[in-house]
Amino acid sequence: MAIPFSRTILPNGLHVLVHEDWTTPLAVCNVLYRVGSRDEDENCTGLAHLMEHFMFSGSEHAPDFDLALQQVGAINNAYTSQDLTCYYIVLPANNIETALWLESDRMAALSFNQQGLDVQKHVVMEEFKETCLNQPYGDLMMQIYGLSYQKHPYQWLPIGKKLSHIEQVDMDIVRNFHDTFYCPANAILVVAGNVHTEEIFAMAEKWFGDIPSGSRKLHQYRQEMPPGQERHKKVRKPVPDDMLFKSWLMPARTDTDYCAYDLLSDILGTGQSSYLYRKFVLEEHLFTDISASVSGSADPGLFFVGGRPANGVPIEKANAVLSKYLCDFQFDDRLSYDLQKVKNNAESIILERNLKVEDRANTLATGEFYSCAEDFADERTGYFAVTEDDIRRITDTMFRKISGNTLFYCRVSG
Secondary structure, rough: OOOOHHHHHHOOOEEEEEEEEOOOEEEEEEEEEEEOOHHHOOOOHHHHHHHHHOOOOOOOOOOHHHHHHHHOOOOEEEHHHHHHHOEEHHHHHHHEHHHHHHHHHHHOOOOOHHHHHHHHHHHHHHHHHHHHHHHOOOHHHHHHHHHHHOHHHHHHHOOOHHHHHHOOOOOOHHHHHHHHOOOOOEEEEEEEEOHHHHHHHHHHHHOOOOOOOOOOOOOOOOOOOOOOEEEEEEEEOOOOOEEEEEEEEEEOOOOOOOOHHHHHHHHEEEEOOOHHHHHHHHHOEEEEEEEEEEEOOOEEEEEEEEEEOOOOHHHHHHHHHHHHHOOOOOOOOOHHHHHHHHHHHHHHHHHHOOHHHHHHHHHHHHHHOOOOOHHHOOOHHHHOOOOHHHHHHHHHHHHHHHHOOOEEEEEEEO
């Protein structure tokens, strides 16, 4: 069943969506900004993620953002992707106006406090060290994205390329970034839960209506083209085992073929009954584990296949055998059964993901970001429409006609 909602657009360009659910005592305020790491300069990466943190440092009328939320029984968090930044507050429904006030104040009157910036820079730099530098395989995805994209800013992740990029950020950079992207014309507000639509529309006008619109940012990037021949990169790190990671360019999240690519990744590499696992782990013992996945992004994303070669199997041999298998791949007579199985699994994931009102709010916000919320209010439709011919067609196109990328992530020999 599609998520029901109503929409209005304020004169300053803010999109406001309301989803009523009177079965819950809660309400959710979700503010999505159309800004992610793809909007950064290549010499100042990690800025969108830093701004996500800095936005919690207080505003003109709420110098302690978390304290104001605690006083009304709210919890809050945020996340940044390559495409967008999203903030959400969950609280008792009768306190929803507090959430709208706080979000409008940090949109219009963020406190550009140097101490707050210094604190958040330290937090983000420590996160970079912990997740990317100080744990095994921490930079694996940074490596594969950097190899797969040569032109598009997806070549770096939201955490950034280098620690030095965060170190060099000053208040002028932060202020300019905020003024450019964090404005009504570049934002989406979703309120969901035990609320009344017209009351929320009136509150949105009250708290956001007087904020200058700014401008909607048109995302125009140098588009990535498949490489003329397969790219390879080898890195050596102090990790327990070698890892082999391969990628191919695939359509964006809004493309009609996206769901087919997503289902193909499940058929090939999700679970012990998948083609890759049965072939290379259970039958040939070439890998100890292997999987496939996709990135869902606003611009063309990546289809991944990755695995850990078994003990004693050289990583180059594992790659050669896997590459030939994919290039020559043909589905057997199980495809009809396997396709229905992964469709059922996709439906279960979508339904489970939308059980909570905060998850429904996020689905509507991201749907409005990608195109319009109507297209994503019931994501099952796109998956149900995928046919066996679609799966065969994209398999033939990707593995036989599009050159990919291979990362050899090797342990340092003792």
